[in-house]
Amino acid sequence: MEDNNSKFKIQNSKLYLVPTPVGNLGDMTYRGVEVLRSVDLILAEDTRTSRVLMQHYGIETPLQSYHIFNEHQTVSGLVERLTAGSTMAVVTDAGTPGISDPGFLLVREAVKAGIEVECLPGATAFVPALIDSGLPCDRFTFLGFMPHKKGRQTALRTLADEERTMIIYESPYRLVKLLEELIAVVGAERQVSVSREISKLHAETARGTLAEVLSYFQQKEVKGEIVVVLAGNNS
Numbered sequence: 001m002e003d004n005n006s007k008f009k010i011q012n013s014k015l016y017l018v019p020t021p022v023g024n025l026g027d028m029t030y031r032g033v034e035v036l037r038s039v040d041l042i043l044a045e046d047t048r049t050s051r052v053l054m055q056h057y058g059i060e061t062p063l064q065s066y067h068i069f070n071e072h073q074t075v076s077g078l079v080e081r082l083t084a085g086s087t088m089a090v091v092t093d094a095g096t097p098g099i100s101d102p103g104f105l106l107v108r109e110a111v112k113a114g115i116e117v118e119c120l121p122g123a124t125a126f127v128p129a130l131i132d133s134g135l136p137c138d139r140f141t142f143l144g145f146m147p148h149k150k151g152r153q154t155a156l157r158t159l160a161d162e163e164r165t166m167i168i169y170e171s172p173y174r175l176v177k178l179l180e181e182l183i184a185v186v187g188a189e190r191q192v193s194v195s196r197e198i199s200k201l202h203a204e205t206a207r208g209t210l211a212e213v214l215s216y217f218q219q220k221e222v223k224g225e226i227v228v229v230l231a232g233n234n235s
Contacts, residue, residue, distance in 0.1 A: 075106050
């Protein structure tokens with residue numbers, strides 16, 4: 001059995017996905033810090049955001065920008081470097097890479113090339129939001145961000161008969177609109193929980209019917225990243 005207290009040892013030609021805090025910087029894991037200190041390169045969704053975290057933990061590993069606008073152009077070169085022996089870590093602005101954030105494409109191509117990939121356990125926004133909701137969490141479906149324009153209404157209509165608890169990410173600027181759209185699809189009395197600023201100083205979760213939660217957020221300025229947890233049909 002591996003000694004979990006042994007000093008971390010980096011592997012050549014390996015890709016690590018490292019979750020980063022969704023709010024409080026103290027949520028970073030010890031092993032996550034060790035990996036980020038040990039790899040040759042950190043691929044960051046936004047180097048400005050990630051640099052704050054790196055400075056907080058004294059991590060001096062070089063950063064390279066890696067986001068949805070350049071991942072298709074850079075992925076082949078990154079896989080070549082990994083194949084040649086480099087070690088890399090992927091981080092996003094917050095949470096686990098690949099969950100509504102860059103990461104999937106590089107993982108897929110690395111796996112195709114026979115490169116070992118490891119995702120560390122750690123922070124992700126939807127798990128605490130789901131647990132805090134008080135809604136059934138034994139069976140749920142994660143929907144991420146709904147389409148903004150094309151296909152949005154079709155996607156929303158599919159939610160009406162879904163029996164599992166549904167998890168949706170949303171921008172604070174579109175939260176009220178989303179709640180209005182959900183009422184039109186599933187009815188004003190469906191139970192919902194909306195969490196924002198998870199693990200931050202002003203974190204809050206609003207629970208109730210869709211009508212009640214909509215009324216609450218219509219009367220205030222909404223800030224922070226949003227996780228909407230919607231009860232399934234017949235919950």
